[in-house]
Amino acid sequence: MRKEIRIAGFGGQGIILAGIVIGRAASVHDNLFAVQTQSYGPEARGGASRTEVVISDSEIDYPKVQLPDIFVAMSHEALITYLDGLKNGGILIVDPDMIKEEEILPFVEKHNINYFKASATKTAVEKIGLGIVANIVMIGAITKATKVISEEAARKAITESVPPGTEAKNIAAFEAGMDLIDGR
Amino acid sequence: MSNKPKVSGFMNYLRKERIPTIFCAGCGNGTVINTFFNAMEMAELSLDNISMVSGIGCSSRIPGYIKCDSLHTTHGRPIAFATGVKLGNPDMDVVVFTGDGDAAAIGGNHLIHAARRNLDLTVICVNNSIYGMTGGQISPTSPKGSFASTTPYGALEAPFDLAKLVSGAGATYVSRWTTVHPLPLSNAIKKGLQNKGFSFIEVISQCPTYFGRKNRMRSAVEMMKYMKTHSVVKKKAKKMSEEELEGKIILGDFVNRNWPEFSEMLCEQVNEKSEKGLIDAIKSAYKTDL
Amino acid sequence: MNITRFFIQGNEACARGAIKAGCKFFAGYPITPSTEVAEDAAIILPKEGGTFIQMEDEISALGAVIGAAWAGVKGMTATSGPGFSLMQEHIGYAAMTETPLVIVDVQRGSPSTAQPTMASQSDMMQARWGSHGDYEIIALVPSSVQECFDFTVEAFNLAEKYRVPVIVLSDEIIGHMREKINIPDKVEIIARKMPEEGPETFLPYKAEPDGVSPMPPFGAGYKIHVTGLTHDERGYPDASNPETHTKLVKRLCNKILNHRGELTRVKELYTEDADIIVVSYGAPSRSAITAVKNAREKGIKAGHIKLEIVWPFPEEIIRSAAQQASDIIVAEMNLGQMVYEVERVVKSDAEVSLLPKIGGQIHRPEEFLEMIYKCQK
Numbered sequence: 001m002r003k004e005i006r007i008a009g010f011g012g013q014g015i016i017l018a019g020i021v022i023g024r025a026a027s028v029h030d031n032l033f034a035v036q037t038q039s040y041g042p043e044a045r046g047g048a049s050r051t052e053v054v055i056s057d058s059e060i061d062y063p064k065v066q067l068p069d070i071f072v073a074m075s076h077e078a079l080i081t082y083l084d085g086l087k088n089g090g091i092l093i094v095d096p097d098m099i100k101e102e103e104i105l106p107f108v109e110k111h112n113i114n115y116f117k118a119s120a121t122k123t124a125v126e127k128i129g130l131g132i133v134a135n136i137v138m139i140g141a142i143t144k145a146t147k148v149i150s151e152e153a154a155r156k157a158i159t160e161s162v163p164p165g166t167e168a169k170n171i172a173a174f175e176a177g178m179d180l181i182d183g184r
Numbered sequence: 185m186s187n188k189p190k191v192s193g194f195m196n197y198l199r200k201e202r203i204p205t206i207f208c209a210g211c212g213n214g215t216v217i218n219t220f221f222n223a224m225e226m227a228e229l230s231l232d233n234i235s236m237v238s239g240i241g242c243s244s245r246i247p248g249y250i251k252c253d254s255l256h257t258t259h260g261r262p263i264a265f266a267t268g269v270k271l272g273n274p275d276m277d278v279v280v281f282t283g284d285g286d287a288a289a290i291g292g293n294h295l296i297h298a299a300r301r302n303l304d305l306t307v308i309c310v311n312n313s314i315y316g317m318t319g320g321q322i323s324p325t326s327p328k329g330s331f332a333s334t335t336p337y338g339a340l341e342a343p344f345d346l347a348k349l350v351s352g353a354g355a356t357y358v359s360r361w362t363t364v365h366p367l368p369l370s371n372a373i374k375k376g377l378q379n380k381g382f383s384f385i386e387v388i389s390q391c392p393t394y395f396g397r398k399n400r401m402r403s404a405v406e407m408m409k410y411m412k413t414h415s416v417v418k419k420k421a422k423k424m425s426e427e428e429l430e431g432k433i434i435l436g437d438f439v440n441r442n443w444p445e446f447s448e449m450l451c452e453q454v455n456e457k458s459e460k461g462l463i464d465a466i467k468s469a470y471k472t473d474l
Numbered sequence: 475m476n477i478t479r480f481f482i483q484g485n486e487a488c489a490r491g492a493i494k495a496g497c498k499f500f501a502g503y504p505i506t507p508s509t510e511v512a513e514d515a516a517i518i519l520p521k522e523g524g525t526f527i528q529m530e531d532e533i534s535a536l537g538a539v540i541g542a543a544w545a546g547v548k549g550m551t552a553t554s555g556p557g558f559s560l561m562q563e564h565i566g567y568a569a570m571t572e573t574p575l576v577i578v579d580v581q582r583g584s585p586s587t588a589q590p591t592m593a594s595q596s597d598m599m600q601a602r603w604g605s606h607g608d609y610e611i612i613a614l615v616p617s618s619v620q621e622c623f624d625f626t627v628e629a630f631n632l633a634e635k636y637r638v639p640v641i642v643l644s645d646e647i648i649g650h651m652r653e654k655i656n657i658p659d660k661v662e663i664i665a666r667k668m669p670e671e672g673p674e675t676f677l678p679y680k681a682e683p684d685g686v687s688p689m690p691p692f693g694a695g696y697k698i699h700v701t702g703l704t705h706d707e708r709g710y711p712d713a714s715n716p717e718t719h720t721k722l723v724k725r726l727c728n729k730i731l732n733h734r735g736e737l738t739r740v741k742e743l744y745t746e747d748a749d750i751i752v753v754s755y756g757a758p759s760r761s762a763i764t765a766v767k768n769a770r771e772k773g774i775k776a777g778h779i780k781l782e783i784v785w786p787f788p789e790e791i792i793r794s795a796a797q798q799a800s801d802i803i804v805a806e807m808n809l810g811q812m813v814y815e816v817e818r819v820v821k822s823d824a825e826v827s828l829l830p831k832i833g834g835q836i837h838r839p840e841e842f843l844e845m846i847y848k849c850q851k
Contacts (some may be wrong), residue, residue, distance in 0.1 A: 024481040027654035036652040040591035062764040062839050235692045239580050248699055253692035256701035264534030268541025271525050275692050297530040450525055460523035463499035467546035467691050469666040474496050
């Protein structure tokens with residue numbers, strides 16, 4: 001099993017932390033192997049932000065994402081930039097309030113994409129009262145939609161990765177994110 | 185009276201097997217060594233606890249003749265090495281011997297940063313206004329108009345006033361004397377050794393071989409006479425006009441203040457953060473159980 | 475022994491390894507992509523009773539580490555290409571004065587300031603030849619976050635054992651990626667040797683049979699003189715004496731070269747019967763291994779040698795690989811550096827080809843496969 005995940009959006013959305021939490025959950029708590037990488041440089045500040053995670057049940061040799069199985073887009077720009085890279089039949093999760101859906105529907109249909117919508121930003125603001133936890137809401141959605149990490153591992157990794165004192169809010173954000181995905 | 189020459193007690197401080205030194209006849213380095221030993225005794229410090237660090241140049245050879253732990257480093261960098269020695273073992277008294285080329289040209293950045301940190305080092309800068317080791321090139325403290333092998337038609341650049349530079353950078357003890365003022369110089373080195381902080385003692389010294397020869401002062405005596413007649417103590421200088429001070433060497437303490445010292449603050453911070461404290465790190469390279 | 479699992483960056487793993495190995499001093503200067511090593515050390519060192527200082531440049535950073543070493547403390551610095559260039563003079567000084575220390579060089583796109591946030595392996599020869607003169611150092615190349623930890627520990631131990639600067643040649647990819655690593659409570663630590671003799675008779679630069687002398691710290695009563703000038707066994711300058719110089723410099727080189735055997739560290743995969751052997755080190759090894767496994771599935775007799783200690787160069791391993799295989803592919807993230815070492819050793823025993831890569835990213839496994847197919851023809 002080798003799963004390649006790409007998460008992209010813009011700076012300030014906590015994109016990188018989302019990648020770290022998923023990698024940590026998979027490797028430290030689910031006993032799998034994971035490599036997390038990210039885009040560096042001036043372009044990563046304020047502009048576009050991207051992280052990639054490879055998860056596998058055996059040691060990971062080649063560490064980079066080539067053809068993602070899962071693509072999570074938290075901005076329209078990121079969605080358009082990287083959509084083409086998504087594998088046929090892959091999973092796409094978007095924050096519907098941040099994108100123009102009509103531009104991607106033909107691609108979704110043509111490539112048999114497993115398409116999910118998770119209003120992470122809106123949920124973070126309206127349900128949790130904290131816009132900055134949108135990334136954690138999205139982790140909830142990713143966990144539920146892809147099962148690439150276990151719910152338990154995700155909870156542990158979030159608790160370890162967020163600032164002390166904010167654990168409860170972040171776990172609430174995670175749960176709210178899980179609820180955004182139908183239980184199919 | 186015995187005919188035997190009197191042997192100085194200071195001889196015991198030297199690595200006798202390394203004598204004679206490489207210094208030219210008439211060089212000011214001998215006076216600097218003497219005044220240092222005098223200062224060390226006055227400050228009641230011992231070579232057992234002194235580490236000396238030096239760079240490249242004639243005066244940087246001084247520690248090699250003194251019986252203490254000595255680190256003869258690269259050109260311009262002794263203060264950087266000394267920073268490591270002091271932080272590696274803050275209990276040690278760390279003395280840096282350097283020259284004008286070493287400290288003010290290639291090593292100028294380390295000089296001002298160590299002063300800024302107020303790290304407890306005693307830096308003795310033997311300023312002879314010339315590169316002696318390499319054969320008489322111009323230095324950043326050579327007076328305007330002076331001659332050197334690389335300024336055959338006279339120097340156009342303005343020299344650094346090192347005592348002022350280091351005072352401005354944040355040193356807590358700064359003093360300037362010449363080799364013809366051995367007693368106040370000893371006293372200044374003593375104060376520098378005792379000051380808990382960055383101490384800078386600038387010693388204006390003579391290089392008859394290169395500076396003297398190129399600038400019409402053929403003997404050490406002539407140069408020393410010049411230093412004597414051209415120096416003014418700070419107190420007196422204050423009352424003199426700019427024109428009167430032209431070409432004069434101003435002597436005395438420029439700065440003597442009590443500011444927090446870097447290694448002490450760092451130790452405190454480490455002790456606060458660690459159960460073991462910095463004391464545990466001292467000579468830890470020899471331990472396997474940490 | 476307790477082992478704790480972490481999910482951290484390669485750079486952080488270097489800092490953790492150093493501190494486990496007994497590092498109590500870090501002097502550094504910020505430079506991308508190595509800065510996380512310094513940042514992590516700045517957080518952890520004080521908690522372990524050590525000191526961290528940000529110096530005014532890379533030259534002074536390495537100078538301070540050398541000073542701390544003589545005060546009796548194990549120290550390190552971390553940098554990248556431009557900073558590594560500035561450190562070269564002090565690497566030579568450390569080699570000449572036999573000062574143990576560790577430098578982590580997180581290689582980035584070069585030359586000059588080129589690509590601060592992208593990877594390369596362009597400092598391989600600089601690590602070996604960067605300072606002027608004849609000298610030997612030891613260099614290790616990690617290809618995973620776990621190896622960043624393990625090799626930094628090893629670097630500290632080798633530095634003490636041979637009294638030599640040891641360089642961990644990481645790169646931007648390995649330095650910045652996060653992976654799971656296991657950190658044990660305690661690691662094996664080689665302590666610095668104190669002289670058995672007293673100060674009256676001890677000669678600080680008289681080597682023991684293994685070529686290395688004990689190293690007393692400043693302040694221990696030995697009152698030693700340390701100089702970068704050619705020095706005799708007492709440590710005193712003797713710079714114009716051809717014999718003193720020849721003896722000293724030969725000893726500095728031979729204390730490493732005579733221990734080539736124990737300083738050989740490679741990891742071999744499917745080399746027993748391989749016709750085509752890929753030689754790589756660091757990040758590209760991960761693509762190479764993927765490709766070699768892939769080739770094996772296709773029935774191609776491919777193998778892989780991952781160099782872990784690159785300096786001194788593992789001549790014997792490469793020589794015997796060349797006797798067995800018909801083709802050797804050397805892959806590196808530069809336009810050819812270690813390939814010259816391979817060619818020097820292989821001579822005409824096998825066909826050596828280079829798979830270079832610059833631009834900042836590692837080779838894709840397909841690039842290796844293509845090369846392997848080519849060799850097969």
